[in-house]
Every structure is written in structure tokens, then in C-alpha cells.
Amino acid sequence: MANNFPDTRAFRGTALDCIRGDRKVFEGLNFAVPAGEVLVLSGPNGSGKSSLLRVMAGLLRPAAGQIFHYGAEIRDDPDAHRADLHYVGHQDAIKPALSVAENVTFWAALHGTRNDEAVQAALLAFDLRDLADLPGRLLSSGQRRRANLARLAATPAGLWLLDEPSVGLDAASTQSLEDLIAAHRKTGGMTVVSTHTALQLGDVKTLALDHFEPTAPSVLDDEGSA
Numbered sequence: 252m253a254n255n256f257p258d259t260r261a262f263r264g265t266a267l268d269c270i271r272g273d274r275k276v277f278e279g280l281n282f283a284v285p286a287g288e289v290l291v292l293s294g295p296n297g298s299g300k301s302s303l304l305r306v307m308a309g310l311l312r313p314a315a316g317q318i319f320h321y322g323a324e325i326r327d328d329p330d331a332h333r334a335d336l337h338y339v340g341h342q343d344a345i346k347p348a349l350s351v352a353e354n355v356t357f358w359a360a361l362h363g364t365r366n367d368e369a370v371q372a373a374l375l376a377f378d379l380r381d382l383a384d385l386p387g388r389l390l391s392s393g394q395r396r397r398a399n400l401a402r403l404a405a406t407p408a409g410l411w412l413l414d415e416p417s418v419g420l421d422a423a424s425t426q427s428l429e430d431l432i433a434a435h436r437k438t439g440g441m442t443v444v445s446t447h448t449a450l451q452l453g454d455v456k457t458l459a460l461d462h463f464e465p466t467a468p469s470v471l472d473d474e475g476s477a
Contacts, residue, residue: 261283261284261285261286261319261321261441262283262284262307262318262319262320262410262443263282263283263284263318263319264282264306264307264316264317264318265281265316265317266279266280266281266316266317267279267280267281267282267313267315267317267318268280268313268314268315268316269299269302269303269306269311269313269314270314271302271311275314275465276298276299276302276465277299277302277303277460277463277464277465278315278463278465278466279463280303280316280460280463282443282458284441284442284443284456285441286439286440287436287438287439287440287441288436288456289432289436289441289442289443289444289452289453289455289456290442290443290444290455290456290457290458291444291445291446291452291455291456291458292443292444292457292460293457293458293459293460294459294461295461298460298461298464300445300460301340301341301445303460304338304340304412304414304445305340307412307443308333308336308338308412309325309329309332309333310338320332320336320410321335321409334362334363334408335408335409335410336408336409336410336411336412337402337403337408337411337412338412339399339400339402339403339411339412339413339416340414341414341415341418343392343395343396343398343399344358344399345387345390345395345398345399346387347386347387347388348386348387348388349386349387350383350384350386351374351379351382351383351384351385351387351394352370354387355370355373355374355379355398355401355402355405356370356405358402358405358406359373359402359405359406362406362407363406364405364406364407369405369406370405372405373401373402373403373404373405376401376427376431377397377398377400377404377424377427378397378423378424378427379394379397379398379401382394382398392419393419393420393421396416396419397420400416400428400431403431403435407438408440409439409440409441410440410441410443411432411435411440411441411442411443411444412442412443413443413444413445413446414444414445415445415446415448416428416446417446417448417450418448425448425450428450429450429452432444432450433453436453
């Protein structure tokens with residue numbers, strides 16, 4: 252399918268609708284994240300921030316609309332899209348039987364990075380060196396979040412999709428996250444983040460999800476039509 256956007260160094264979506272269960276969450280949503288930029292999602296609980304991030308990640312198919320990653324629609328090459336993104340959701344993807352270092356190594360290997368120096372640098376970025384051999388099942392919620400975020404530093408990806416990434420972090424770890432996003436921007440990386448915390452991310456764009464509330468009743472009838 253043809254891409255109508257001339258800037259291929261961008262992540263863009265147009266005319267997106269999202270339905271979860273029997274409810275239309277948002278409709279007619281457009282967004283654009285140029286290289287080196289951060290898009291902050293805002294809106295009350297239930298406005299669709301997490302759903303939009305899942306749509307952006309390709310984990311949830313939009314009911315309408317298109318998403319382009321570096322000029323290609325993600326439905327045309329979902330594998331290439333997934334290979335160039337880090338998605339961090341509400342749940343920390345930590346395998347309980349693996350150590351912290353093994354968890355970070357696992358995520359790095361999924362992205363084709365088998366460099367122990369990169370893993371060690373990622374552990375250092377979130378002050379996890381002393382916990383490297385601790386099994387995931389023994390981590391506190393804050394430690395689990397730091398271990399989950401360490402994958403951002405362990406292997407490169409052009410697009411970061413972060414859903415409330417600072418939940419459970421102390422001030423020092425939040426600063427590490429902010430520094431990591433700043434470094435990502437300098438390399439041309441793109442970030443979309445949903446957060447209730449006032450993260451210090453510099454000049455950002457904001458997308459208010461409540462501006463895209465459905466204009467018609469969104470509960471489906473018994474026959475499945477809106």
C-alpha cells in the first residue's frame with residue numbers, strides 16, 4: 252500500500268479507530284513522531300492511551316486507519332516493525348527463573364545483540380550490577396521495573412513505546428530513564444510515552460486522547476453493529 256507521507260524518517264498514524272471488546276475507545280486519531288522526537292500521550296484513565304500504544308506496537312489491530320514506520324505500513328511488514336521497536340507495557344516481562352543479567356541478555360538476543368558489554372552497560376544504566384545474579388522471582392517491584400527498562404539500553408531500536416515507564420522507580424532510576432530517552436533522541440530515535448509522572452524530557456509534543464472520543468454511541472448491539 253502506498254505511503255502518502257514524504258518523510259520516511261518518522262512514525263505516523265492516520266485516521267485510526269480502536270475498538271476493545273464492545274466499546275469504541277477512540278476514532279479518527281492522527282499522530283506523527285519525527286526522528287529524534289518524543290510524543291507524550293495524555294488523557295484520563297479509559298481514554299485509550301494503553302490501547303493506542305498496543306495499536307502502535309502491532310499487538311492490537313486498529314478498526315480503521317493506517318500506521319507507517321519509516322515509510323512502510325506496519326501491516327505490510329510486521330516483522331520489520333517489531334524488530335525496530337521496544338514496547339514496555341504495564342507488566343514487567345521478567346522471567347522468574349532467570350537472573351537479572353540473564354533476563355536482559357534474553358531481550359538483547361531477541362533483537363540480535365549478543366554482546367556482553369552491551370548487557371553490562373544496560374545493567375549499569377539502571378544500577379543493577381549488584382543484582383545481576385539475583386533470580387527474577389526475588390526482585391521487588393521497583394527492581395523488576397528497572398530490569399525491564401534495562402533492555403532499552405541493551406540493544407538499539409529506532410522506536411520506543413513506553414506505557415507508564417516510571418511507575419515504581421525512585422528518583423535516581425527516573426533520572427536514568429530520562430537520560431536514556433535523551434540519548435535515544437540524539438541518535439534520531441523516536442519515543443511515545445504515556446505517563447502520569449512529570450518526566451523531564453525536554454521539548455516534547457503532546458497528544459490528548461480525549462480529543463478523539465467517539466462522536467457516536469460506541470457500544471455494539473447484539474448483532475455486532477455499531
